[in-house]
Amino acid sequence: LIGLEFCLIFITILRITLKQMSAVASSSKHSHALRKELGFVSNLLKDARSMTDYITAARLASNLATKAKEAASKFSNKELPALTIRGLPSSKGWGWQEFRKWLLEQGCQGIRFAEKRSEDVLGVVYFTEDTFRAEAVLKLADCPAPAAEGAEGSSGVVKCEVGVAADAAPRHGTKRRPETDAPKAEDTKDRNICDAVCPLWKMPYPEQLQLKFDTVARALAKAKAEEEASAVNQRASGLGRYSNTNQKGGKNYNNRNHNPAKRAREGEGRPDPASLICPLQGILRSPLLENYRNKSEFTMGYDINEQPTVGFLLGAFVDGMTAVADPSPTRHTSRTALAMAAAAQEFLRTQSKLAVYDKRRQTGFWRLLLVREGRKGSTFIPVPATAEENGRAELAKAEVEGSTPPGPSQPSPLLQVTGDRPFAELAPWPYLCAPESSQPPEGATPLDAVFEAEAAAPNPDEVLVMVQANDKFVDKETGMAELSAMREFLRERCVSLGLNLTVFKIQWHSGVSNAAPLDAPVLSLPDEDAATAAGYIVDSLCDFKFRISPTAFFQVNSAATCVLYRLAGLWAAEGNAFTSSSSSLAADEALGQKGPKTLLLDVCCGTGTIGLTLAGQVDKVVGVDITSSAIQDAKVNAELNGVQNAEFLTGKAEVVLPEVLAKQAASYENIVAIVDPPRAGLHKSVLKALLRCPKISRVVYVSCNPDSLAENLKVLCDPAAVASGNAFVAEKAMALDLFPHTAHVETIVKLQRMY
Numbered sequence: 053l054i055g056l057e058f059c060l061i062f063i064t065i066l067r068i069t070l071k072q073m074s075a076v077a078s079s080s081k082h083s084h085a086l087r088k089e090l091g092f093v094s095n096l097l098k099d100a101r102s103m104t105d106y107i108t109a110a111r112l113a114s115n116l117a118t119k120a121k122e123a124a125s126k127f128s129n130k131e132l133p134a135l136t137i138r139g140l141p142s143s144k145g146w147g148w149q150e151f152r153k154w155l156l157e158q159g160c161q162g163i164r165f166a167e168k169r170s171e172d173v174l175g176v177v178y179f180t181e182d183t184f185r186a187e188a189v190l191k192l193a194d195c196p197a198p199a200a201e202g203a204e205g206s207s208g209v210v211k212c213e214v215g216v217a218a219d220a221a222p223r224h225g226t227k228r229r230p231e232t233d234a235p236k237a238e239d240t241k242d243r244n245i246c247d248a249v250c251p252l253w254k255m256p257y258p259e260q261l262q263l264k265f266d267t268v269a270r271a272l273a274k275a276k277a278e279e280e281a282s283a284v285n286q287r288a289s290g291l292g293r294y295s296n297t298n299q300k301g302g303k304n305y306n307n308r309n310h311n312p313a314k315r316a317r318e319g320e321g322r323p324d325p326a327s328l329i330c331p332l333q334g335i336l337r338s339p340l341l342e343n344y345r346n347k348s349e350f351t352m353g354y355d356i357n358e359q360p361t362v363g364f365l366l367g368a369f370v371d372g373m374t375a376v377a378d379p380s381p382t383r384h385t386s387r388t389a390l391a392m393a394a395a396a397q398e399f400l401r402t403q404s405k406l407a408v409y410d411k412r413r414q415t416g417f418w419r420l421l422l423v424r425e426g427r428k429g430s431t432f433i434p435v436p437a438t439a440e441e442n443g444r445a446e447l448a449k450a451e452v453e454g455s456t457p458p459g460p461s462q463p464s465p466l467l468q469v470t471g472d473r474p475f476a477e478l479a480p481w482p483y484l485c486a487p488e489s490s491q492p493p494e495g496a497t498p499l500d501a502v503f504e505a506e507a508a509a510p511n512p513d514e515v516l517v518m519v520q521a522n523d524k525f526v527d528k529e530t531g532m533a534e535l536s537a538m539r540e541f542l543r544e545r546c547v548s549l550g551l552n553l554t555v556f557k558i559q560w561h562s563g564v565s566n567a568a569p570l571d572a573p574v575l576s577l578p579d580e581d582a583a584t585a586a587g588y589i590v591d592s593l594c595d596f597k598f599r600i601s602p603t604a605f606f607q608v609n610s611a612a613t614c615v616l617y618r619l620a621g622l623w624a625a626e627g628n629a630f631t632s633s634s635s636s637l638a639a640d641e642a643l644g645q646k647g648p649k650t651l652l653l654d655v656c657c658g659t660g661t662i663g664l665t666l667a668g669q670v671d672k673v674v675g676v677d678i679t680s681s682a683i684q685d686a687k688v689n690a691e692l693n694g695v696q697n698a699e700f701l702t703g704k705a706e707v708v709l710p711e712v713l714a715k716q717a718a719s720y721e722n723i724v725a726i727v728d729p730p731r732a733g734l735h736k737s738v739l740k741a742l743l744r745c746p747k748i749s750r751v752v753y754v755s756c757n758p759d760s761l762a763e764n765l766k767v768l769c770d771p772a773a774v775a776s777g778n779a780f781v782a783e784k785a786m787a788l789d790l791f792p793h794t795a796h797v798e799t800i801v802k803l804q805r806m807y
Contacts, residue, residue: 090116132164132178133185136217139197139210142173146198151175154198160188176216187564189214193412243366245377250793253383257341258485258499261789264797265335265487268787269323271758271799275765275782276329322489329765330782330801334492336483336619339433339611341383341504341792346425346512346591347608348389351376351566352400352408352418360408362397362421374411383793388512388551389423395545396421396519399538406534409522411564417531420520420559420566424600425512426589430474432509433594433611435482436502475594475665480619484786514589516555517542518602520568523560536577555589556580557602574602590692593617596665598689605658605682612790613661616754616798619786621666623802624652624724624752651720653712653748655705655727655738660686662726662754664695671720673698676708706741717747724750733760739767743778751780751803756790761799768803781806 140151151168155177162184168175179185189212197210246253252260325331338344353376355361364382367373380390400408400418409416486496519538521531539556546553558575561568576587588601594614600606607613650670654663657675659682667673675698677683686700701708717723725748727734733755734742742748751768755761765782773779780803788798 132180133182134176134178134214134216135185135188136174136176136213136215137192137210138174138213138217139208140168140173140175141198142171144170146170148175150198151177155188158188158195159191160184162187174217183565185214188212190411190414190564243377244381245364245366245379246381246383248366248377249364249379250382250384252795253793255793257337257504257792258502260792261335261337261485261499261502262487264789264795265332265490265787266322267795267797268335268758268785268799269325269328269332269489271762272328272330272332272765272782272785273323275762275769276327278762278766279329279769279771325489325491328785329769330785331491332785332787334484334486334490334496335787335789335797336480336612336615337436337485337502338609338789338792339436339483339506339615340509340609341506343384343386343509344611344792345384345386345389345608346610347606348379348385348393348423349566350379350389350393350396350421350423352396352420354408354410360397360400360404360418362393362400384791386423386425386509388425388515391545391549391551392423392515392517392542393421395542396538399541403537403541404534406526406530414564415525417522417525417534418519419522419561422516422518422520422602424516424518424589424591424602426514426516426591426600427610428513428590428597429592430595431592431610431614433478433614434507437505475596475614475618476668478594478614478618480615480622483615511551513552514554515546515551516557516589516600516602517553518557518559518574520559520561520566522562524562532577536579539577555587555602557587559602570603593661593665596661597692598659598661599685599692601685604685607661607790609790612788614665616788616790616800617662617665619788620662620726620752620754620800621669623784623800624666624726624750625650625669626750626802649720650722650724651716653709653723653725655709655725655742656729656734657686657700658682658728660689660698660700662728663698663700664689664693666726667695667698670724671697672716674712674716675700676703676705676712678702678704704737706737709741709745713745713747722749723747724752726752726754728754729760729764731757731760733757733764736767739764742768743773743780746778746805746807749805751805753799753801753803755799755801756796758797758799761801765801779806780804 140146146168147170148166148168152163152166155163155166160177162180164178164180166175166177177188179188192210192212194209197208252263255263350362351365352360352362353365353374355363355377356366356375361376361378363376363379365373366375366377379385379393404418406417407415409419481493481495482497484492484496485502486492486498488499490496517539519535521535523531525531535558542556543553556577558577559568559572560575561572563569574587588599588604590597591600591606591610592598593607593610598606650672652663652666652670652673654660654673654675657663657677658679660675663673663675664686673695675683675686677686677700680702683700683702686698690696690698690700701712713723725742727738727742729738742751753761753764753768755764768780769782770779783802783804785799785801788800790796790798
């Protein structure tokens with residue numbers, strides 16, 4: 053009882069300490085690390101079975117409380133978002149208290165603390181989050197300076213500078229390095245919109261593939277390093293799995309100098325293939341490199357010349373960037389979306405009577421233009437030519453015409469490209485590339501043979517447009533009249549371009565950011581006809597159809613998504629017994645055929661895209677998602693595609709999965725799970741559910757964030773649980789380029805349970 057009492061006391065003190073640290077810096081790396089250790093100590097207390105365990109937990113909690121206190125004392129204000137404000141009164145009665153009170157009167161929120169000496173005409177305010185600083189910039193724009201009797205510098209308006217101004221630091225007795233100030237107008241003019249939205253646009257595509265492959269390789273190396281560190285700690289520990297110290301040498305394997313996981317995290321080089329948690333076979337290139345997006349969101353604002361513009365922001369608003377630039381130079385935006393943006397911009401400049409939204413002053417009507425495209429036929433998936441094939445074609449053309457072969461980025465007129473194929477006939481292997489340090493199956497294309505020429509995709513069958521507008525700017529009647537006029541303008545433009553604008557929607561939103569809440573209303577115009585009032589279009593993934601509403605999630609690169617889902621299906625349908633990585637593409641094809649009595653669990657299924665495309669390879673699909681609206685869409689999509697062996701359930705995976713398995717596991721020989729989580733990765737409760745369901749023999753993990761993938765693999769492949777059958781072994785992995793010309797990369801990992 054004494055041990056338990058001490059332990060509870062220390063845990064309480066520690067929680068208070070961490071809560072204080074979190075209030076100072078919610079994103080502090082110190083707070084994050086200490087929270088992980090707190091969870092470790094809490095689990096120890098939960099699992100304690102003897103007085104020795106309780107005393108051990110108390111000792112570890114005491115040490116952790118000391119570390120938290122030291123981290124808090126070393127914490128620097130430079131990690132907090134700061135704002136320098138000039139034009140404040142200079143008098144004895146106007147110090148930091150009056151400064152803070154004035155900020156609160158102006159509606160500023162999230163203030164951590166404020167610094168101002170009474171003799172200064174400037175002050176520095178620190179916020180708990182970047183969003184609060186951004187809101188403060190808007191609220192204080194052109195704000196009259198506060199008045200104080202006998203004070204200097206209190207006339208006119210206050211001026212805001214993002215960060216801590218260079219002349220503010222020494223006056224306030226700090227040694228902080230000044231943050232970057234807001235960009236100047238002349239700096240904005242030199243910015244290229246491509247650098248902001250598709251930063252790899254200048255890089256040759258083979259180099260992009262190598263860069264993304266290396267990113268995934270480092271994540272897999274990090275996962276293995278942390279797995280090995282965990283195993284070493286468990287073997288060397290004198291306190292079982294709860295200690296991080298070596299009993300003999302006293303070394304902490306989580307120490308900065310001895311942690312192999314930290315070395316993998318910080319390494320920028322190319323890791324050795326032997327250091328990865330599983331073989332990384334290569335990277336699947338995108339079938340389309342140019343104009344591949346089926347969804348585009350354009351900001352309606354002012355360009356650097358204060359002209360109404362429909363395009364992309366030149367930088368982050370929190371950094372002071374509000375200028376909108378022409379989107380036409382970007383490589384990933386579709387030609388249809390660019391045409392709609394140009395037409396909307398022409399309307400704003402020549403016909404509209406209302407202003408575009410100005411984030412600096414929080415005023416204006418027009419805010420955002422969303423364009424989505426739908427294709428009722430099969431997805432256009434061209435087969436890329438290699439450099440050798442294109443070279444032969446161009447030499448033949450040159451001999452016939454006596455012309456000069458085009459450069460490497462120009463499409464070849466003789467290039468043979470096929471598309472519009474059923475999902476079951478799609479082979480991912482023509483898109484497989486072999487970067488340096490990869491372990492590819494036989495037949496992969498080396499990077500020096502990757503060529504960028506491609507055929508242009510056909511126009512979409514349907515176009516959906518949603519306009520976001522500020523309903524607080526004008527009365528409803530005036531706003532609706534303007535929106536109706538824009539709709540007719542866009543329709544006429546579509547007719548002239550051979551496009552079919554089938555859906556036009558409006559979204560009312562009056563917040564600071566264009567990111568509207570999930571419940572923001574999406575409405576039709578009052579005079580909308582019944583044919584377009586439904587509010588959705590139909591798009592395809594290979595020969596599967598999906599209903600797409602304005603705000604629904606759907607992958608933006610349909611061609612690459614088909615390749616991704618096809619490979620996921622092949623790996624999910626492979627043999628039940630754990631085997632080494634396949635070295636043959638033909639072997640993977642053979643293993644990908646439909647096996648006997650297989651149940652597929654689509655975890656975090658969303659609108660059911662993965663499960664429905666793979667329903668023909670298994671006996672039954674059960675999709676689970678916590679979002680009820682997504683499950684409703686999944687059911688509609690199943691009916692739309694005539695899929696009758698799919699069931700979609702709403703609820704938490706950790707609750708639903710055991711219930712499903714208890715009822716249905718006995719009817720199937722194989723049970724496989726496919727998970728496709730958001731960027732944050734799988735929640736720990738979902739990880740536990742997968743680990744605690746021994747009937748799940750295989751997991752195919754589709755990740756859009758290598759960092760969260762590494763964290764999840766560390767849990768799923770915990771070496772301490774492998775022997776008991778409560779963990780998986782990573783068998784093989786593949787990178788996939790879903791977003792050419794950006795730094796984002798997808799990863800597919802096949803995990804097999806070890807019984």
